[in-house]
Amino acid sequence: MSTALPSHFPSHHRESLRGERLPAVLVDLDAFDRNVRHVAATVRAAGGARIRPATKSLRVPALLRRIAAADPIYQGWMTFSAAETRALWQDGLDDFLLAYPTVQPGDLADLRAVHDGGGRVALVVDSAEGLRAASQAMAGAESPLRVVADVDMSVRALGGAVHLGVRRSPLRSVDDVRRLFTLAGDLPGVSMVGWMGYDAQLAGLQDANPFHRAMNLAARAVRAVSRSRVRAQRQALSEALTRDGYRVEIANGGGSGSIDHAPREPWLTEVTAGSGFLGPHLFDYFTNVRFEPAFFVALQVVRASDGGYVTCQGGGYVASGTPGWDKLPLPWWPAGARLVAAEGVGEVQTPLRLPAGAGVALGDAVLLRHAKGGELAERFNEYLLVHEGRATERAATYRGRGWCFG
Numbered sequence: 500m501s502t503a504l505p506s507h508f509p510s511h512h513r514e515s516l517r518g519e520r521l522p523a524v525l526v527d528l529d530a531f532d533r534n535v536r537h538v539a540a541t542v543r544a545a546g547g548a549r550i551r552p553a554t555k556s557l558r559v560p561a562l563l564r565r566i567a568a569a570d571p572i573y574q575g576w577m578t579f580s581a582a583e584t585r586a587l588w589q590d591g592l593d594d595f596l597l598a599y600p601t602v603q604p605g606d607l608a609d610l611r612a613v614h615d616g617g618g619r620v621a622l623v624v625d626s627a628e629g630l631r632a633a634s635q636a637m638a639g640a641e642s643p644l645r646v647v648a649d650v651d652m653s654v655r656a657l658g659g660a661v662h663l664g665v666r667r668s669p670l671r672s673v674d675d676v677r678r679l680f681t682l683a684g685d686l687p688g689v690s691m692v693g694w695m696g697y698d699a700q701l702a703g704l705q706d707a708n709p710f711h712r713a714m715n716l717a718a719r720a721v722r723a724v725s726r727s728r729v730r731a732q733r734q735a736l737s738e739a740l741t742r743d744g745y746r747v748e749i750a751n752g753g754g755s756g757s758i759d760h761a762p763r764e765p766w767l768t769e770v771t772a773g774s775g776f777l778g779p780h781l782f783d784y785f786t787n788v789r790f791e792p793a794f795f796v797a798l799q800v801v802r803a804s805d806g807g808y809v810t811c812q813g814g815g816y817v818a819s820g821t822p823g824w825d826k827l828p829l830p831w832w833p834a835g836a837r838l839v840a841a842e843g844v845g846e847v848q849t850p851l852r853l854p855a856g857a858g859v860a861l862g863d864a865v866l867l868r869h870a871k872g873g874e875l876a877e878r879f880n881e882y883l884l885v886h887e888g889r890a891t892e893r894a895a896t897y898r899g900r901g902w903c904f905g
């Protein structure tokens with residue numbers, strides 16, 4: 500099947516889409532590589548030593564490998580599920596931090612298989628139950644499973660009435676963390692090797708969001724307050740554990756949205772970044788970081804119900820998070836195309852309102868950008884990797900590999 504591309508279609512996508520069956524996802528490798536270099540340079544300039552990429556924010560093994568090969572500052576992987584960790588290890592990757600806790604025996608068995616097989620893996624824990632489950636799962640193992648305490652970095656005020664950040668870990672104070680370290684020391688099969696303090700309210704905070712203009716000033720205030728609170732909290736924790744005599748191998752923090760400042764904290768041994776490499780439109784609404792758009796979904800125009808409107812096949816790729824228009828794909832080409840308020844993006848079709856003179860006909864391709872980095876991969880078997888305007892490779896997504904980790 501051949502795709503008709505109008506003459507004013509962005510030239511760097513023209514050749515890559517010729518003959519492609521739509522919908523299809525294009526990764527502009529040149530932009531992707533620039534993002535990878537930009538993240539490495541930003542973290543390095545801020546004093547950071549290591550970056551542990553977040554696999555969930557890509558979900559394409561070939562792209563993960565491309566990041567690792569680009570610069571030695573990229574070391575290890577932050578994974579999101581035990582089954583995923585095992586699959587990636589069997590695929591040849593190593594050095595994992597599973598950053599979301601689990602107490603399921605099946606999950607812990609997956610981690611044990613990696614560990615017993617010689618893989619390097621650490622599991623995040625935030626409760627005594629989690630530690631005990633990991634300890635039991637490791638019964639009889641030759642060496643202990645490395646575990647990392649996940650510490651809450653949210654800012655709470657007025658007795659909990661104000662809560663800035665995510666609701667994940669119950670470990671808030673230095674003493675909470677100390678208790679978990681002490682318990683780990685008493686349990687067989689586990690060894691506490693560090694802590695993770697993810698600053699979600701900074702790394703995920705949009706402060707120039709056109710969909711929530713009224714909130715932007717407040718978001719900037721939150722950023723200013725949170726930044727110093729998070730920094731002070733991570734410093735206090737690091738100093739307390741050092742005073743207690745613990746050797747901290749992993750102290751992880753940050754995300755794509757905080758790579759400009761998190762690596763300035765010398766007590767963090769590593770920062771994480773993921774979505775930024777693909778430049779989803781979520782990051783268009785941050786004032787402190789900038790990434791190039793590096794992946795696009797191309798939809799086929801299949802109908803034209805009214806003058807100024809076309810309807811495309813596919814498009815319903817809504818991102819997770821607080822529901823809102825900013826979680827929907829953003830029409831990118833033709834410039835000025837907009838979603839239709841009454842429909843948004845559809846399960847199988849998506850209408851677009853076109854600017855005058857857009858010159859898009861049935862069979863043409865339009866481009867949209869996803870809001871986040873990894874979730875689009877759950878809807879496509881492969882991504883087209885485009886270099887200098889030509890598709891050079893097809894890269895299987897997790898879905899294309901037959902992987903589904905929930």
Ligand SMILES: Cc1ncc(COP(=O)(O)O)c(C=O)c1O
Pocket residue numbers: 553556598697702753754755756771772773774775872
């Ligand atoms: C624990 C943790 N660290 C870091 C990140 C940052 O990932 P990204 O760079 O894709 O925003 C996330 C994202 O949700 C996370 O949950």
